[in-house]
Amino acid sequence: MGQHHRVLVIGGGNAGISLAARLTRKNIGDVAVIEPRETHYFQPLFSHIGAGAAEMAEAVRPQADVMPRGVEWIRDAVTDILPGENAVVLAGGGRVTYDHLVVCPGLQLDWDAVPGLAEAMAGPHGSSNYDAELAPKTWDLVRNLRSGTAVFTQPPGPAKCAGAAQKIAYMACDYWREQGVLQDIAVALVVPTPTAFGMPDVDAELERKMAEYGMTLLTSTTLAAVDADDRTVVLAGPAGEREVPYDLLHVVPPQSAPDWLKNTDLPASGDEGGFVEVDPETLRHRRYPNVWSLGDAAGTTNSKSGGALRKQVKVLAKNLVGALRGQAPQARYDGYSVCPFTLSRGTAFFAEFDDAYRPRPSYPWLKMAKERRWQWVMDRHVLPQVYWHLILKGRA
Template identity: 40%
Template sequence: MVETHSVERFTVVIVGGGAGGISVAARLRRRDPHITIAVIDPSATHAYQPGWTLVGAGVMTSAQTLRQEGGLIPKDVTWLREAVQSFQPDEQSVTLENDQVVEYQRLIVCPGIQLDWDSVKGLKETLGRHGVTSNYDRDSAAYTWECVRHLGQGKAIFTQPSMPIKCAGAPQKAVYLSSDYWRREGVLHHINVQFCLAGGALFGVPYFVPSLQKTMDYYGVDIHYKENLIAVDGEKKEATFQKVGTDETVVRSFDMLHVVPPQSAPAFVKNSPLANDNGWLDVDPHTLQHKRYATVFGLGDVLGTSNAKTAAAARDQAPIVAGNVLNSLSGSPLTEQYDGYGACPLTVSYGRVVLAEFLYGGKVAPTFPYDQRKPSRFAWLLKTQIFPRLYWNGMLRGVDPRVTHKVLKDT
């Protein structure tokens, strides 16, 4: 007897219920209430991940960054609470891990990014203990704050792996906020702060680097370029780094270690026909339509495009994808174009932020009429108060980002 599996059919299937997936589902539902939409995501909890930097600095709590996923799925959108096993783009179907088959007319792939904790030897075993922490982990972000609060002397090491990673400014945000706390407590001169990064520059957009370097110098941070963390021994409090491009390694002792793990596309994307040679979703950088499969689109951190992997990028990509998917369904040209917009509010201290906004090619694209290289109290208000509200009440409800940009400009 041949085993059969259930098949469900939708006009649009969205893989991923994070910032990109919920936002584009809401946009589609607003624009066309008649199409059938499904969101595939196994998680019961949705996190405002930009807030984890603030959790690690004692400004927010973990609970403030979390909501129930079911309460965010737009009305009349089907939630399939399963993980994806594989894609069959020639058959226009997705197979779930329970072997259920989901067919689509159009597919939107936005499952985010994979945190490769296992690629650093010993990291998973000691994360959240022995002073080893990470703001990239929901459960460890609060431990970051505990480590910072209780460190009065010693050595604090902060790491950053090779690109791409989500929110490329987040590793140094942890450096700045921790250092500023220690400065305010009067113990910074007793702490040797080190920032070890695999790259050769502080930030990918050169326009902002001098301002960020000035901040590093102000806190007295020792920067080690082209060093990649490869192993952690929590009990010995030792971190092993490899010099990029060589076999040379260096072992550094620590009292606190903030780790940013290497990152890649989720395995079910990386090992699928939808991936490019580097494992990322292979889409046109402007229309966000797949380069080989016209019925497939994507947005968010999974994309193999050169824009920064930030929530702000996903926010601007959502209406582009929604518009082009609807155009595609009607046989119209794909008129919506993404310009590579991304934003990174770099929290250089408690109360001040360097708001970096840029397009493809590192072209600076400020929303506000001031020199955004300069740390700003206004940008701190945006980061801590306005952006979370816009996320929950604007982006995830499908509000056009052009509307929120205008509101912010008029503030």
Template identity: 45%
Template sequence: MEQHEILIVGGGNAGISLAARLLRDGAHDVAVVESEPVHRYRPLLNYVGVGEATMGSLEKPAADVVPEGCTAIADRVVAVDVSGPRVLTAEGRRIQATTLVLCPGLEEDWDDTPGLVESQAAGWGGSTFVVESAPRVWPALRDLQQGRVVFTVPPEPAPCAATALKPLFMACDHWRRSGVLERIEVWLALPTATPLGIPRADELVEEALRSYGVNVIREARVVGLGDRTIRLATPGGERELDELSFAHVVPHYRAPGWIADSDLAGDTPGGLVDVDPLTLRHRRFPAIWSLGDVADVATRPSGGALRKQVDVLAHNLRAADDASMQHYDGYTVMPITLSRRRLMLVEVDREGRSQPSVPFPDLVRPRWSTWRVDRYVLPWVYFRRILRGKV
């Protein structure tokens, strides 16, 4: 049986940046299990979906981002023995760990929305959240001259769900500049009563929605798609939008089955890993830790949240006792474009209190400079700094 001091399941942002940080801090035996051959900076997918980026700008071979000194295991975990802890992989490998860290991310739950796969295969549906679909979204939206379009925000848990507003606003800005917005009926389905649940940010988003003439259906969940038709469950009953020219429907998400259907999840919503949201340690299995989208940390998942979580978890894995552990305050960030070149950055803690990363300027106010950082600076920082454990 293989054995490692620290075994990380998941080679995305969370897993690679944590491995790099641990190695820089002096860890000697760190391994990462990841089956995907390509590593992606996923926030750029929204820009791919509106013609502002290419897939090549956000992808690198997975082997290229593995930090020096880290053991890369190209395989997929299918089960965890919490008493080990040890994992079983798809290729039948059993890997023992002294410390097990789970950060495989969430999976698209295609079965939860009947007709979603068929709508994307037919070409009238798509999502910037889906790797295979993102490049097809902009050609469908760019040349639209009239018709009815719907955008959805997925319910939690979801990877940075609020950024599903990005393609909506950038498409509306494009249609306005092209002189066709008045001929396009735009709908937005929100899973909650307000876009973000942060009063000041909601005020700006609602103002932008009104300026573009977007029709909003609140507290709505997608329950199915038919022939250019979408069905939504709302508190007032089911609603249907038909004769759609395009449907930007983000899939619902779930934790991998080997987590959701195991003792790792407990009674968490969405089958997430049942961790202490402050220390990121599993509530019942002290040798198991988790971070990222799959961890139940009582805040909205985001890449910015991961930077804070990596810092806390890297420290806590070295802590001598509970008293010396650091606490994660639930910091997260929601970057939302309100037009093609203006972006608002909403940074809050677990309680919804403002947690700006810089004292000025006011980053909630939409700015061109913030958009440029989101589009160009952060991808560079991600590949050159974050994945190397330097942030």
């Protein structure tokens, strides 16, 4: 006979561990988390690692250390979900059944979606903070560049912390300025959107900083191809395609839900991203009431981030506990998200907004889009501690 759990969570990342911890704090027993990886990453630090402002050791913990006490860890990967049978299929061949299922396996990085991209990342001039192995390489490339062209790209479509593509660009410029070489480096920032971010105040502050660094912003533009041997990228913009040479290339790759999840019955029909079809407020599946989702893999309307899912965890935990008692969902997620823009290796501001890009500041009495020292200290030093000691313990 296979295993059965009252609450089964797929993915022991930011969302899965935070939720499992919160459920155990609410005295919900028989919770299991399926997670194949032996290590747990705090991904927001990858931006600082790429800028030489943090070490990888600070962003990694053994998965065993973050698994909440009393929660069973199933060390395997899910390959299929059979919601009609209340079962999931494991790569190791087993099946696990559930009363309630929470789906949060995060996003997959679609390196093959851009021709030549994977080869460029393996080559000597390309990197991406989105891969734990590559983030330290970003710093090697940044500190060794003395002149030439640096290209930073942000992908179209859903991405985890979309603004992270820009953070490394500003921090690299700050380093090059400190080294006295910024004037010898042409820096291009490529974004798919019509403006740098999409909120007037935030755009103005980012553009002020770009002007200070002498960066070129290419809007409504995407990375169409990379030729690592020639060291050129093809950029597709409003005026068509053009080739640009590079000496340093930092790419945030296109992202989507994991392929195996796309092939289940959980995404809405026609959703090419493959995200779990939930009510974006209650986080309950629209067709399978004992299936829930949160975090990057959920088909919600917000901009995907750890800050967004921190709010989702509270809502989902409340609604799931209610459902276990036979109650209808009461708590609602309001689409909040956040992006810390690190404007240098010592200053930042937090863009906080909802799913219509309306401001949602935590400190309404402060001008939100303003470069500050203390917000960098929060992002670099305080939030990692909050993550390990409060968020992953279901306390924040």
